[in-house]
Structures are given as C-alpha cells and as structure tokens.
Amino acid sequence: MIVAEQKTLEELKTLISDAKKVLVVGCGTCVTVCFAGGEREAAIVASSLRMASKLAGNSKHISEVTVQRQCEWEYLDQISEQIQGADVVLSLGCGIGVQAIAEHYPDTWVVPGLNTTFLGLPTEQGIWAERCSACGDCILGLTGGICPIARCSKSLLNGPCGGSEDGHCEINPEIDCAWQMIYDRLDHMNKLHVLMDIQPPKNWRVSRDGGPRKIIRQDLRLSEIAEE
C-alpha cells in the first residue's frame, strides 16, 4: 500500500490561510489503512483547523468529506459540487489523490494535507516499513523476495557494503541490513550460490530515471474498441 504521514497543523494552516471555505477530502483506501487520511483523520483535521481559525480570529468554513478512492474520476465526480464550492480543497489523499483533484477540477485550488512517504506495509501495530521502489524491473526472484533496491540504503545489487554489522545498516541501527536478510534467506533456502553471480548494472530507464512512466494497454482501451 501507499504509506503517508500527516503534515503538521502549522503547515496545514499556512496552506489554507487565504481561504474562507475549505473542503477537507479524505480517501478511503491506502491512507485510511495507514491512519493518515481516512474518514476519521479528515474529521479530526477539519475540526482542528476550525478551532485554530476561530482562535486566530478569522473563522473559516471548514467541511469534510471522504471518498472511497481519490485516484479515480468516478469517485471524485460524486463530490464535484462540494469541490467546486470550496476556495481550497485540502486533500488527505496521497500525492496521486491531490493531483487527481487538480487534474479533474482545473478551476479548483487543491493543497496536500499529507506527505506521501513510501510503498510499504505495516510490520506491526503502529509501524510501517518501505518495501518497494517501483523500479519497473523486479529482481525479487534473485534475492529471495527481499528487495535491495528499496531496502538497502545504497540500493546495491551485488551484496552488502562494509557497513553491515550485526544485521543492521550503518546509517541507522533501526534499519535492518537488506543484504544480511537476503543472505540469511538464501542460506535458509539452500540457494547461496545465487549470490556469486555478478548482477549487471540495472536498467534504470524503466524506473523514474527514464522520465514519467505510463502504461498503455491496447487490449483494455475503450477508444480502440470504438474505432474497430
């Protein structure tokens, strides 16, 4: 899932400072599951901002609504009246949600309420950890299902650097060394020989380095069917 964190109230106040009517839009998918921008958080953010603006002596009209997914037009269509009636939309969606609103409502000013952080999972209650960098060329089949691109601080492809000690990464003892984990798992699976193959330089072109990415599936495109 996409994992995000809420911006500070101070930053949110600055982002909406010019507006009289503010609409806080929550999202019912990833950011709900990571407790950053779901229905509950949208209500809390809205009431905090309401209180803050009242205390500051410039009372704003702040309302909130949550859609199932901010990243699909059909869910945004359901709240078009509320969006268009606001001076500012404060999106509690991920970066995709914010941009979906901006793209779908060209006359609406939308600002982010979250910092979209990474693609990851909850490892235990209250802890989320990064797992994927969306590099566009998955190598998990070579590394026992542990990603060195996302989880090694240096994204190394041929084994651990000299900074791995007691299973931890040199940059922070809170971070597990991805290559120690890969080694242990391959050892466990009797596949350590895989580590002796030299992995060639990665093709970063299919990652963000090749420019913004787009997938076109002709088999799924409605316009193609219409043309036939």
Added chain:
Amino acid sequence: MTPDTTSNGYVTGSNLEKVLHAGIFAVTGELGPPQNADASVIRSKAALLKGACDAVNLTDNQTAIVRMSSIASGTLLIQEGLEPIIQMVCRDRNRLAMQSDLLGAFALGIRNLLCLSGDHQTFGNHPTAKNVFDIDSIQMIQMVTDMREKHSFQCGDMIKGVEPRFFVGAAAAPFAGPIEFRPYRLAKKVAAGANFIQTQLIYDIEAFKVFMEKVRSLGTHQKAYILAGIGPLKSPTMARYMKESVPGILVPDFLIDRMVTAGAPWKGKKNDELSKEEKKARSEAWKAEGLQICVELVHQLREIEGVAGIHIMGIEWEESVRLIAEGAGLLPRPDFTTPAPVTEEILNDG
C-alpha cells in the same frame, strides 16, 4: 616473441603494479584531501609521504564530506613525484560521470583506481543530498576493466582512440556482516576484475587469519594482490570507538589495554587537571604505542600467506605512514623509475 614494448606485460605499468608484480611486500599510504581549494595542503602532505610508500590513496569525499576531488588531488600528487591511487565512490556519480572522469584521470597520468560503494551521505556534511548509486562497486570494477580490456564503454560502444588503463583496486571488509559471506564477496570483486585489494583496518590478527584461510581456499590470493589495512591508534578512546562504533572493525581488548597502559603515568587525572605539556606528553605516549602496535601487526601480517602488502591509513596523521614503514623495516621503497638494465641473459633469450 616480440616483447610488448608498451606494457611489458603489465596491466598498466604503475609503480604499485610493478612492486607487487616483483613480489615485493608493498606499502600504500593514504591522503585525505582538504575541505578547501588549497593545493599546498596536498603538497605538504605529499612531502610527508614521499619515499615512504609505493602509492598513495586519495579519498573521494570520504565520510561524505565535501573535499578537493581525488582526481585533482592525484594530479597534484603526480606533480610532487608520488604515485596516486584515486578512490571513486558510487554515491556521487552515475556511470556517465564516472567514465568521463576516468578518461580525464588517465589523460592526467593517473594509473591506479580504487572502486568503492562510498559512505552514505547521511553521515556527511550534506545529509539532505540525493545519492546516486547508479551502479555498485562490483559493477564499477567490471566497467573499468572492460574499458581497459575490451576498449568499450559500459553501454557497449567502442572507445575510439586511447582507452583508459587502470590498475583496478577494490576494498574488502573481512569482519563486516554477514561475516561468512565476506571471502565470497572478495572473490566476486576479483572475478569482476579487481587487480588489488585493500582491506579495512586489521587489528585482530587471529580473526584475519581465519578470513585469509578462506580466501586462500577460494584461490583469490593468486588472482589479486591483497593489501592488509593498517592504522595507528592515537588514544584508548579512539581504540574503543573503533571497536564499538565502526562497523567491520575488530579491536581486541588486549590492544585497548596496551593503549590504556601507555597513558598510565597520567592515570586518574581528568583532562582539565592536566597541563598543556602533560596532555601533549600523554598524547605522544599513546601515539608511540599506537605506532608500535602497527609495527608488530605488520610483522604478523607478513607471515600470512596471501598478504602482498599493507595499506597504511594515517587518518589525518600522514607522518605515521613513514614511521610505521620504517619501524617495520620496509624502507627504503624500491625504485622502478629507472628501467632495469638489459642483461645478457635476456638478450640471448630473445
């Protein structure tokens, strides 16, 4: 057979390569470039190292702190009559920048290169910087070896004209995790093309012997020259810090005890109770013991099969390189600048 007059059978013919090729126990030193643009810093440090070692490493933004570039520093070193080993890390350059800088480094006369991953930028003075890590150190070794042997760029395009020919080095961290994998990681670097290896600082000889035994069982010592890392301890605090806080360095307790004993005459006094002269005397006593430990370590390392030399890291104490080399009986260093006289035997052979 027509002798190859260009290379005489050497990969690149650097002084370091000639020393190692001749089977002479090699000594390399290290020079940290300044955090400014002052060439005189390099020149004065070069004077301390001249004649004390066969080649000198120039660190590449070590500990992720901006310093004069290793290539520029290396060029200054050549002007002073020393041979540089330029370090290059994967943190700051992508494959384009690396290859471009290496073309330039070779054109400037640099012949030795040490390929490293690089300390993470969060340690340094620009912790908010974006890192690169386009390729890793093993891929860099492969890339520069292909530039030399296949005359090709990483993309496969041919290098038309002069190809950069480097004596390629790599680092080994024998005691970092996972420790069982370390001899194999070294073997992998050599398989990628590394000609010489410089290890992390070695203080625990017994542990290093275990590592080298595995290295020998893989035959790696016969495919690359292994130089063991040596560095003088300057105080008990530094010894403890190395042991506890630097990944991949083992410092046995008896060495820490020796450092403590060296400072025994000043024991029981806090820093602010010592006069300036007393502090200086204590520091000198610690440093003398640190040097003595290094000399002993060098003697022990020479006994280990597969150790072809030592790499002395003075860490802002460049004078120590000469003192250790001298103490270990490794001076004077061999001189390959004048070609060996052609003997009758060789002439007859031809």
